[in-house]
Amino acid sequence: MQTELRLRIISGIVLAIAVLAATWFGGFAFRVLAAGIGVLIYYEWSTITRLADSDFRGNAFGWLAVALVAALVLFDFDELALPALLAATVIGIAYALVARSSRWLPGGIVYSGLTVISLAAIRGDTAHGFAAMLFIFAVVWATDILAYFIGRAIGGPKLAPSISPGKTWSGAIGGAVSAVVAGTLVHMAFFSLNGLWVPAIALVLSIFSQIGDLFESFIKRRFGVKDSSRLIPGHGGVMDRVDGLVFACFAAFLIALGDAIMKGTVNTPAGVFLFGP
Template sequence: MSEELRLRILSAIVLGILVLAATWFGGVYFALLAAVIALLVHYEWTRITGARTLDPEAFWSGWAAMALIAFDILAEQGMDAWNEYLWMAVAFLVLYSLIRAKNRWNPAGVVYAGLTGVSLAEIRGDGFTGFIAMIFIFAVVWGTDIAAYFTGRAIGGKKLAPSISPGKTWSGAIGGAIAAVICGSIVVLSYMKNVSLWIILLALVLSVLSQVGDLFESFMKRRYKVKDSSHLIPGHGGVMDRIDGLVFACSGAFILKMLLSSWNHGAGTFILGAVSQ
């Protein structure tokens, strides 16, 4: 085993333990994890785009907005009276950044990173259902990622998006989606008596979103000609490199909840209801 592979495995184990422990305990522990992830993702986004030197006004207004978002995630308990004003300030900063930005990708980073942190925190919530919902999303995203890699290598075939990520294939995408349904169903069966069609459809949708998120990050790196989003994780690159699929999957689940909050059965009760805690 090479030193690089050993480092990748060790980093993955340590990170996996930390993430699962925070997910299990929930509350302030997971809120802290969500806030840190959001801030690190925004840091890497601005690093990729070179915002600090090329677009300083958008850079600093973006960081001000992210600071408010992180504060909201951490102080969600007991600050409802201030929530409206805080998000008005975030909207103002994003709008200011959008108007003053030399590169529109820089204010977009606030949305990308901020929505990630908020979605993670809201999905997990404080109850056990939120824990299961978060584990369900982890299982779908990780199952998609692992199965897509090995299925694509074993079967090969037509490329999924050769101009963005030449290594990805349609066979890998399909294999990843199948694995997502299986992994998600196993998690659901630990909590419910059966797996409904809604759960299967939800797992498929989140798997597709996860793969779109992976492609999106590949597009960003290719656009700005960088290999890794950063070098924060030994042997793995950056946080964005590791959670690109999770960003779109958890954000998609949160948006589904917002749009379909009146859906009171099947997947609606399981995942959308969990976000309501």
């Protein structure tokens, strides 16, 4: 076995164990994971987009904003995290316009901060949150793995050749179908299946997962970068590993938030809205 492949397998196993352990324990352990992922994503985002070199003051504000959101989530002030992110985003946009700075600054704040908030909100401290995170993991991993193998086996028209030449429509469709099956099976391991809501949400999250993958590919191609960083041996960076998961969590969180706002029950955990029996 080649050294690079061995390193990739070992680091992948270690990461999977760490993530699943934090998901199992929930609470502070998972909030640490969510906050850490968000902070590392902003580090990679600011490096890829060269914010650190082009705009020191703007990048310093971005770090402050993401650190604040991460701290609020970490110490269980979730109700303040989203307003803080919205305020920081508005300030970032205003700063970018007035100072004629990079538009990537507010984008990085939103991408990183919403990652922290959505992950923590979905997992929460309930059994529903645990089931919800496993559901999302199953959807994202099935999408990623099966899209690769089905795409290679069938081939056909390219999905987005200017962004990611290796992806095909056959892979995208195969990954989505696989995600629906995997997500439905995980849900059925916890709750009875009533209606088409679970397969439908699995399909939506699979589509967003693939959009997230393409989004990161677009950013890296835009700045001529192969990997988001070298933080994970054999895998590249954190963004390389969680791009699909991040967008799937964005979609799940926003769906749950919209449902909560319409029903006037914003204090109910996101996992209950999405995956409650």
